[in-house]
Amino acid sequence: MRQIPNEYNGDVEQIDAELLRLVQARRALAQGKRLFPPAETIEAWSARFGVETNQIRYLLHHVNERIREVPLHDPGQLLRELRIQPNLLLEIIGGENYSVQRHGMHGGGSQTKIEFMVSPALPDELDHLAFSFVPSAVFLERKVREIRLDRQVDF
Numbered sequence: 001m002r003q004i005p006n007e008y009n010g011d012v013e014q015i016d017a018e019l020l021r022l023v024q025a026r027r028a029l030a031q032g033k034r035l036f037p038p039a040e041t042i043e044a045w046s047a048r049f050g051v052e053t054n055q056i057r058y059l060l061h062h063v064n065e066r067i068r069e070v071p072l073h074d075p076g077q078l079l080r081e082l083r084i085q086p087n088l089l090l091e092i093i094g095g096e097n098y099s100v101q102r103h104g105m106h107g108g109g110s111q112t113k114i115e116f117m118v119s120p121a122l123p124d125e126l127d128h129l130a131f132s133f134v135p136s137a138v139f140l141e142r143k144v145r146e147i148r149l150d151r152q153v154d155f
Contacts, residue, residue, distance in 0.1 A: 023063055027111065034064055034097070054087070054135045059087055061134070090116045094129035098122075 026035075037045075037060065046053045092098040103117040122129070 005094060026063060088133040091132045091134055092129055
């Protein structure tokens with residue numbers, strides 16, 4: 001198997017261990033509740049730390065502990081279709097504490113389809129629920145410069 005170059009060191013290990021300790025402490029304080037800062041706080045952190053707001057939202061959304069494991073079942077009936085950008089999280093506000101995970105995505109452009117796994121199952125009547133798409137981003141992704149491949153590429 002090919003060895004992938006890795007320059008991990010003790011300084012980075014200490015930071016990683018502290019990050020994990022902080023995640024554990026945050027989850028203990030949350031006690032399974034969804035805790036999320038207001039938009040103004042996220043904007044201030046974005047300016048302070050030089051991190052895009054979508055990346056902050058993504059990180060904090062994924063730091064929340066998932067209380068319930070979601071059993072995989074066949075998806076329910078398709079109720080409606082929306083054309084949306086692919087980097088979105090789904091939030092459901094209602095009587096239950098819904099766990100939502102992205103379950104799949106395919107297509108592209110105006111033909112993108114994102115599937116979400118929701119637990120517990122949504123009720124037949126959705127009138128008392130509110131659905132929100134929250135912008136997301138791949139956490140701290142590096143901007144990739146696109147290169148047109150108009151010549152042979154050897155690797």
